[in-house]
Amino acid sequence: MATVMEFTSPVAEFPLGSVFENLPGVTVELERLIPHETLIIPYFWVRGADTDDMEAAFEPHAGVSNIRLIDSIEDEYLMRAEWEQEYFGILSALAEANVVVLSGTGTKEEWRFEVRGESQETLAAFREYCQENDIPIAITAVHAMLPIQGEGYELTETQREALVLAYERGYFDSPREASLQEIADEIGITQQSLSSRLRRGHHRLIGATLSSTS
Template sequence: MATVAEFTLSSERFPLGTIFAKLPDVTVYLERVIPDANGTVPYFWVRGTQTDSILEQFSEHPGVRDIRLVDSIGDEYLMRCQWVAEHDGVLDALLDPEVVLLSAIGTTQEWTFEIRGESRESIAKFRQYCHDHDVPITLTELHALRPLEAQNDLTEKQRDALILAFNRGYFDTPRRATLQEVADEFGISQQALASRLRRGNRRLIQNALIESSP
């Protein structure tokens, strides 16, 4: 049965995490990863800085080749680059055809990933690959994919996160609570909460606007 797993990885152990060395206030969302003859090519969104700063930061990394701007929306920039094989880390593991990247968000401390495997064995294989290649991921959630009609329902953690953030005024303008303040009430990291809110909002939009549209 298809299985969904959530895991975390320290930013310093993830290739894209190098952007935080000099740009600690940015947030990065990994969009997708595609294979390339000379390594892997990640596409990722960066929010909280300017394009020149992103290019400058990554151009100094020995593993990066040919980084470029693909698109921009407001203050968010979609970037792509070629990551050479010896610096791939978890990026290479995400190329496994039995694993689908659902979401990945990173801040200065850690990355939170959500992936879907064809089976529990696929997730186990992914974890073993990371272990064998010295990629210290920490599994935080594992559950079987629910039936088709329920796939877009929120998980309990996502529902609780959205309700508390709403009640505390995180979605108000101006905000009455910060992401960190809401995260502190759960006893989790800011990036873990941001990941839950992002995935929860995605499922709400898909369920309310996409699946219900004619």
Template sequence: MATVAEFTLAADEFPLGTVFANLPDVTVQLERVIPDPNGVIPYFWVRGTDSDSIVEQFSKHPGVRDIQLVDSADDEYLMRCMWISEYDSVLDALIAPEVVLLSAIGTATEWTFELRGETRKAIAEFREYCHDHDVPVTLTELHALRPLDAQHGLTDTQREALILAYECGYFESPRETTLAEIAEELGISQQALGSRLRRGNRRLVEQALIESHS
């Protein structure tokens, strides 16, 4: 049965965490990781600084061969970099076909990332890979996905966030609450909450409007 797991990792233990050394107020959100013959290519959003500072900070890491600005929106920048294969890291584990990255958000304190595995064994193998390569991940949540007709394909955390946002009037016009207020009640960052809401809404649309008509 498909299983969802949430892991945390100290900021300086994650490859993209090097940016926090001199830019402690930024937030990094991993978008996706693509395999490459020479390593892996992560795409990630950075908030809270300018693109030149991002390039400067990441370029200092020996595992980064090249980093480029892909897109920008307001004060958010989508970056692309080449992470070379000589530096084994959690990024390598994230491209395994048995696991799917649902979200990954980093701050100067820690990274929190959520994965879906086709089985519990896939999650266990991911964790084992990290430990074998001295990546000290901590498992903070693990649960099996319920059938689609029972939970609409949502993870427990996505469902919790959507229900609370609805009950607090976040989807009303005008809004009766803010992301900050909901995030505080859940005990998570605004970025983590925003990611859960986006992915939860996307899954609901996929099931209600896409899968039902396929």
């Protein structure tokens, strides 16, 4: 059965974390990872900084060969980077392991990840890789994917919790009866983490119910 593991990792263990040294107020959200020959190509959203500042903050990092702006939506910027695969850290572990990154959000305090494995054995192999390569992770939760009302699509427990609570508290009403921050406080996570869970939950639901490409 597909299983989800949530874990945290120190900022310094993830290459994108270097941005917090010069821009401590930003939030970085991993969009996806693409292994390519000798490179690992992460796409990620950055909030709370100008694009010029972001490029300058990332460029000095060891192993980075290219970084550029892909898209922007209001004050959020989608960036693309290229890291040499020999760089050791959680980025290499995620790229090498047979896991799917559901979410990855970084602040100056830490990185928080949700990854999905096809089985608990897959996640055990990921943990073993991290241990063998001295990559510190702190596991905070492990749980099975949940089917929604017998349909052929699934949400993580955290995505379902966020969507249901936002609905029950009136976040989707017009006018809204609850703010994103109020719901995040109730769950006990940051506003950025809640925004990520809602967006990814919407993506999975729409892909499974409305999109012809699902």
